[in-house]
Amino acid sequence: MKNTKLTTAPYKGTRDTYPKDMMIRNYIFDTWSRVAKRFGYEEYDTPLIESAQLYRAKSGEELSNQLYNFTDKGGREISLRPEMTPSLARMVAAKKNELQLPLRWFNIGKFYRYEKPQRGRRREFFQLNIDILGISTIDAELEIIQYVMEVMSEFNAPKDTFELRINNRYLLDYLFTEILELSEELVPQLARAIDNFSKMELSDFKEYLIEIGLDNEQVEKVLDFLSWDLSMLETLKGKSDGADQLLELFEKAKNLDITNIVFSPSIMRGLDYYTGTVIEMFDIGGDKNPRAMFGGGRYDDLLAIFGEEKLPAFGLGWGDIIMTDYLSTYNLLPDTKSNTKVYVTLMNESLLSESAKLTQELRKSDINTLMCLEPIKLNKQLQQSNRKGIRWVIFIGEDEIKQNKVQLKNMNSGESFLITVSESIQKIKEI
RNA sequence: GUGGAUGUAGCUCAACUGGUUAGAGCAUCGGUUUGUGGAACCGAGGGUUGUGGGUUCAAGCCCCAUCAUCCACCCCA
Numbered sequence: 001m002k003n004t005k006l007t008t009a010p011y012k013g014t015r016d017t018y019p020k021d022m023m024i025r026n027y028i029f030d031t032w033s034r035v036a037k038r039f040g041y042e043e044y045d046t047p048l049i050e051s052a053q054l055y056r057a058k059s060g061e062e063l064s065n066q067l068y069n070f071t072d073k074g075g076r077e078i079s080l081r082p083e084m085t086p087s088l089a090r091m092v093a094a095k096k097n098e099l100q101l102p103l104r105w106f107n108i109g110k111f112y113r114y115e116k117p118q119r120g121r122r123r124e125f126f127q128l129n130i131d132i133l134g135i136s137t138i139d140a141e142l143e144i145i146q147y148v149m150e151v152m153s154e155f156n157a158p159k160d161t162f163e164l165r166i167n168n169r170y171l172l173d174y175l176f177t178e179i180l181e182l183s184e185e186l187v188p189q190l191a192r193a194i195d196n197f198s199k200m201e202l203s204d205f206k207e208y209l210i211e212i213g214l215d216n217e218q219v220e221k222v223l224d225f226l227s228w229d230l231s232m233l234e235t236l237k238g239k240s241d242g243a244d245q246l247l248e249l250f251e252k253a254k255n256l257d258i259t260n261i262v263f264s265p266s267i268m269r270g271l272d273y274y275t276g277t278v279i280e281m282f283d284i285g286g287d288k289n290p291r292a293m294f295g296g297g298r299y300d301d302l303l304a305i306f307g308e309e310k311l312p313a314f315g316l317g318w319g320d321i322i323m324t325d326y327l328s329t330y331n332l333l334p335d336t337k338s339n340t341k342v343y344v345t346l347m348n349e350s351l352l353s354e355s356a357k358l359t360q361e362l363r364k365s366d367i368n369t370l371m372c373l374e375p376i377k378l379n380k381q382l383q384q385s386n387r388k389g390i391r392w393v394i395f396i397g398e399d400e401i402k403q404n405k406v407q408l409k410n411m412n413s414g415e416s417f418l419i420t421v422s423e424s425i426q427k428i429k430e431i
Numbered sequence: 432g433u434g435g436a437u438g439u440a441g442c443u444c445a446a447c448u449g450g451u452u453a454g455a456g457c458a459u460c461g462g463u464u465u466g467u468g469g470a471a472c473c474g475a476g477g478g479u480u481g482u483g484g485g486u487u488c489a490a491g492c493c494c495c496a497u498c499a500u501c502c503a504c505c506c507c508a
Contacts, residue, residue, distance in 0.1 A: 377465065387468090
């Protein structure tokens with residue numbers, strides 16, 4: 001039998017997470033989840049695999065080619081989840097009468113999309129989903145926006161490096177039907193063009209609009225629309241729900257001292273289940289991270305695919321990959337510190353049980369403790385603990401045992417103390 | 432899915448036009464230093480040059496295929 005050598009490379013578009021990277025991931029996840037709980041949000045979860053039907057339902061007949069799907073042994077068409085919202089809607093629809101509204105839920109989980117990997121985009125990634133269901137007013141948006149801003153602040157994000165761009169689907173509807181009187185088949189094409197507006201040269205953009213069938217007058221109207229600001233929305237008061245909602249949102253945001261938000265008429269979002277507000281967070285400190293950090297919106301009609309009544313809902317999905325890129329771009333990733341507090345030395349083989357007993361005692365006191373298991377040279381042991389960034393080292397050798405004490409050393413300051421075990425525990429817990 | 436670039440040690444990169452045994456820095460390990468770390472010095476290990484085929488007296492270098500990464504499209508839930 002021929003021995004074929006296996007590659008050590010992980011599967012295309014996936015990545016191994018070594019302990020150092022894991023600390024970074026945990027830092028991000030802990031921040032997301034800690035702040036979510038601070039806002040009264042509860043954690044939930046859904047299966048990683050779902051019926052492919054669930055994702056097909058909202059995009060009609062056409063099954064997206066980014067679905068990671070397969071047929072199981074029973075002939076069912078299955079997909080790894082590419083996003084959370086349909087599963088969330090399913091869960092809520094299934095127990096709609098039992099669940100107490102409003103729901104404030106969040107989840108951090110893995111997702112899969114079959115696409116070509118690039119910067120900020122892989123086949124396997126994590127995403128935070130945070131949603132509020134059962135609130136139809138703009139206050140739902142405001143709560144989530146406050147959450148987002150608090151997370152950015154916890155990450156120590158400089159205020160001049162990010163911007164939350166906000167738009168409203170109803171305003172876009174107003175553009176399409178009232179201003180442009182566009183025929184229905186042109187809407188999706190124009191929507192896509194508007195979504196790409198910021199990435200395109202103005203002349204290319206105009207050309208493209210003509211190409212898809214707009215006349216010159218309509219093109220000018222689109223360009224005018226894309227230059228709108230809040231004052232322009234004032235003139236539409238009472239005429240467009242989208243304008244009304246945006247005005248209310250920005251008014252209330254001002255009262256809450258929320259900064260770094262801007263009305264941006266070109267924010268579209270791809271999903272067709274969005275109904276009102278749509279938001280996207282951008283890195284505006286440079287051009288290293290051109291993709292949106294996260295995106296979200298209102299999806300009041302989604303439960304209808306389960307034959308249920310509508311339920312107002314607003315939420316967002318926040319990917320780990322671009323967030324990590326962003327944090328590293330601005331040097332915001334913390335030093336990866338060891339979770340281990342104490343390193344217990346092993347002076348020689350005959351002291352194995354003494355070291356082990358001491359280690360047990362420390363662990364009983366809930367102190368994360370690592371013990372050297374081989375009687376290697378002491379300077380090696382110190383080097384090991386130093387490299388791991390462990391703060392305390394405890395020496396336990398014949399001299400110490402005779403005095404019924406241990407030697408506790410602070411690796412940051414270099415100080416060491418000849419004290420009893422319980423005194424050591426106290427000292428370690430103090431800092 | 433389409434187009435382009437790249438692939439040499441764990442990492443960052445050398446190696447003339449195809450020509451001896453593929454080198455260096457960092458990292459790792461060992462020693463100087465057997466009960467006290469970070470530094471310095473000395474030394475060692477580590478490679479089927481992504482993989483498979485082809486051309487050639489000779490391939491890291493040229494050709495084909497394949498895989499992976501990056502970039503631009505497409506798409507973006």
